[in-house]
Amino acid sequence: MKQTVLPIKDSNVLQEVKDTLLLNFKYGRRNFTIFQVGKATLLRVSEVLALRMADVYTADGRVKDNAFIHDKKTGKPNTLYLKPVTQDLEVYYxxxxxxxxxxxxxxxSTTHPDRHITEKQYYKIMHKTGELLSIGYLGTHTMRKTGAYRVYEQSGHNIxxxxxxxxxxxxxxxxxxxxxDQESRExxxxNIDFG
Known part of the structure; x- marks a missing residue:
């Protein structure tokens, strides 16, 4: 049975997820930063995990303003705005x-630094986070969906x-x-004034 992955809509739940990713794993700082970058860039998990140091940092370790990548699924060029996660990336560096x-x-990967962490491994991290918090809808796309939902809500529903x-x-x-869903639409x- 396929799991339904949903965005985290409640800010308190979002904070719990971030805290759990950061504090409940040996490599929590990495896990937390993956989540933060995915949420802020709205990239697919495969694209987040495939980012290189040179995409994000200058030669002297400063966070770039933008990262330039090609969307794996569509092949289109994509400019990532990194300012929303600059502080997280500085701490991570x-x-x-x-x-x-x-x-x-x-x-x-902490066991094979010549490779990046796999999607399967990050899925296990998100699944374990969901178990610890009794949240059944967390998965690797949670960060992308959550970022998209927050942009939608905070931009005045700019679809x-x-x-x-x-x-x-x-x-x-x-x-x-x-x-x-229906509840969200309602x-x-x-809040709409139909006159």
Whole structure:
């Protein structure tokens, strides 16, 4: 049976997930930073994990303003705005140095630093986080869906912006991706002045 992965809509639950990723795993700083980068860039997990140090940091370790990549699924060029996660990436860079983890990969495997962490391994981390918090809808796409949902909510429901960030071709696809169920639609409609 396929698991349904949903965005984290409640800010308190989001904080619990972030705290759990950071504090309940040996390599929590890496796990937390993956989540933060995925949430802020709205990349697919495969694209987040495939980021290289040179994509994100200058030669002297400063966080770049933007990362330039090609979308794996569509092949389209994609510019990632890194300012929302600059502080997390600065802390993460120092953590990598303290751990002695030197790799071309932004999120290296701790057992094989010549490779990046796998999607399967990150799925296990998210699944364990869900178990610890009794949340059944966490998965590797949680960070992308959560980021998209937060942009949608905080931009005044700018579906066009969210579609562009997700590289979707239809509003229907984006609305389904956001998990906008009947309850969410009704809550939005409650705030509309129909005159």
């Amino acid at each position: 120092r953590w990598l140095q303290d751990q002695g983890l030197h790799s071309e990969w932004l999120f290296p 066009g912006l969210v579609m562009k960030l997700l590289n979707h071709s239809s509003e229907a696809m984006t609305l389904a991706y956001l998990g906008l 809550r939005i409609l409650d």
